[in-house]
Amino acid sequence: MGLSEVVPAGVLTGDSVMKLFSYAKEHHFAIPAFNVTSSSAINAVLEAARDAKSPVIIQISQGGAQFYAGKGLNNDGQAASILGAVAAAHHVRNVAKTYQVPVVLHSDHCAKKLEPWFVGMVEADEAYFKEHGQPLFSSHMLDFSEESKDHNIAACQKYLTRMAPMKIWLEMEIGITGGEEDGVDNTGVDNAALYTQPEDIWDIYRQLSSIAPHFSIAAAFGNVHGVYKPGNVRLHPELLAKHQAYVKDKLNTNDEHPVFLVFHGGSGSTKDEIKTAVKNGVVKMNIDTDTQYAYWEGILKFYKKNESRLQGLLDSEDKPNKKFYDPRVWLREAELSMKKRVQEAFNDLGSANTL
Ligand SMILES: O=C(CO)COP(=O)(O)O
Ligand SMILES: O=C[C@H](O)COP(=O)(O)O
Numbered sequence: 001m002g003l004s005e006v007v008p009a010g011v012l013t014g015d016s017v018m019k020l021f022s023y024a025k026e027h028h029f030a031i032p033a034f035n036v037t038s039s040s041a042i043n044a045v046l047e048a049a050r051d052a053k054s055p056v057i058i059q060i061s062q063g064g065a066q067f068y069a070g071k072g073l074n075n076d077g078q079a080a081s082i083l084g085a086v087a088a089a090h091h092v093r094n095v096a097k098t099y100q101v102p103v104v105l106h107s108d109h110c111a112k113k114l115e116p117w118f119v120g121m122v123e124a125d126e127a128y129f130k131e132h133g134q135p136l137f138s139s140h141m142l143d144f145s146e147e148s149k150d151h152n153i154a155a156c157q158k159y160l161t162r163m164a165p166m167k168i169w170l171e172m173e174i175g176i177t178g179g180e181e182d183g184v185d186n187t188g189v190d191n192a193a194l195y196t197q198p199e200d201i202w203d204i205y206r207q208l209s210s211i212a213p214h215f216s217i218a219a220a221f222g223n224v225h226g227v228y229k230p231g232n233v234r235l236h237p238e239l240l241a242k243h244q245a246y247v248k249d250k251l252n253t254n255d256e257h258p259v260f261l262v263f264h265g266g267s268g269s270t271k272d273e274i275k276t277a278v279k280n281g282v283v284k285m286n287i288d289t290d291t292q293y294a295y296w297e298g299i300l301k302f303y304k305k306n307e308s309r310l311q312g313l314l315d316s317e318d319k320p321n322k323k324f325y326d327p328r329v330w331l332r333e334a335e336l337s338m339k340k341r342v343q344e345a346f347n348d349l350g351s352a353n354t355l
């Protein structure tokens with residue numbers, strides 16, 4: 001049975017999200033999550049998913065959401081980031097069905113200082129739920145990994161309880177993703193925090209599963225946002241096996257992978273690292289840096305190829321250059337280049353041809 005018989009096309013919510021992640025775990029593949037900052041990037045991701053016959057996760061960060069609404073807007077109280085996230089969500093909802101792929105619509109890292117952004121999105125979910133019987137988003141990430149473990153878990157419990165009636169998925173982070181995210185600079189963080197312990201996973205699993213089953217854990221195994229010189233990042237996805245075994249033992253279940261795990265900092269990872277992570281129950285891998293670069297590279301190549309036609313309104317023979325500087329032309333090159341990198345991720349994670 002293909003995935004298209006299990007979940008519908010378009011934005012998934014509630015039980016469908018659980019069905020998708022369970023199906024992925026059962027069939028040993030994961031779904032890539034791409035950060036987007038514009039409708040152009042969203043369309044590129046959807047086009048790639050359609051052509052690769054893959055489900056896909058589209059996610060927006062707080063900064064990405066602010067950009068989506070417009071950097072010219074005031075972001076006091078996260079107003080622009082809330083507005084942008086809602087606008088992006090509506091764009092995805094409006095077009096996803098026509099691309100005929102199942103889409104998980106997700107919001108990325110939300111540190112404590114950005115909490116009003118999270119609350120604003122949940123309010124939008126509640127309003128949408130009142131009208132349509134389902135939330136606006138499929139899932140949200142709450143990233144209180146900078147706080148104490150108890151504080152982190154308590155915050156997740158609070159929001160999971162609020163989201164449970166709408167069956168919104170919650171992704172939480174424990175341990176720390178190195179590098180940078182939304183102005184949180186984790187470049188100098190203590191090494192031990194980059195690797196989560198199995199006991200921590202169990203504490204989280206125990207305390208969240210008592211509220212609702214719709215949650216996943218982004219456990220740190222050396223992950224870093226961004227791409228660095230080879231050798232600088234030490235990823236240990238094999239550690240994830242220990243988490244699964246520990247929870248399996250505590251639960252006394254036959255399920256080899258009781259925990260839904262998330263892989264942050266997917267860019268620059270080797271095919272082997274990705275394979276090992278998926279083998280150990282990772283169902284979602286985030287990719288931003290590599291697709292950002294791919295998008296840019298499309299423009300770079302286009303510019304180099306057509307440099308002489310991109311210097312003014314008219315060329316040296318006074319012929320119009322309109323066909324070269326029209327944003328639909330060079331942004332399309334960006335989209336096609338991004339599409340290629342997105343499709344590479346479907347292949348790496350095994351989600352291609354699962355529909
Ligand atoms: O984890 C990510 C977004 O949350 C993406 O990380 P990369 O930019 O390293 O791919
Ligand atoms: O958290 C990491 C993602 O790559 C989002 O990045 P951003 O905060 O620069 O939008």
Ligand SMILES: [Zn+2]
Nearest residue numbers: 143145173177
């Ligand atoms: Zn984080």
Ligand SMILES: [Zn+2]
Nearest residue numbers: 177264265286
């Ligand atoms: Zn991340």
